[in-house]
Amino acid sequence: MIPKLKRTITSLLPVEKSRTGECNGCGDCCKLPFRCGFLKDKEDGTYACAIYSIRPPNCRKFPRSRAQWETVKENCGYSFPDIRIQVENS
Numbered sequence: 001m002i003p004k005l006k007r008t009i010t011s012l013l014p015v016e017k018s019r020t021g022e023c024n025g026c027g028d029c030c031k032l033p034f035r036c037g038f039l040k041d042k043e044d045g046t047y048a049c050a051i052y053s054i055r056p057p058n059c060r061k062f063p064r065s066r067a068q069w070e071t072v073k074e075n076c077g078y079s080f081p082d083i084r085i086q087v088e089n090s
């Protein structure tokens, strides 16, 4: 529950500028730490939010930071490119 509390408290901070990609509806962030009651299964295997238009900032901005993304990176459509690698290769 601590990560969820931290995610809620920090949800008013801006999204890190290095974030790229888009949500693919995998639903992983809606199961941290337990499946959200508003999460709805879709026929194509993805998920939808029953309160999408009024979802709270911690859902709206997820993943707001690389640290948050690390918890869902296997399936999440967003990514946070490692800037150190980009600098070394440029």
Ligand code: SF4
Residues within 6 Å of the ligand: 022, 023, 024, 025, 026, 027, 028, 029, 030, 062, 063, 072, 075, 076, 077, 078
């Ligand atoms: S984990 Fe990423 S891709 Fe999956 S529902 Fe959350 S924001 Fe969307």
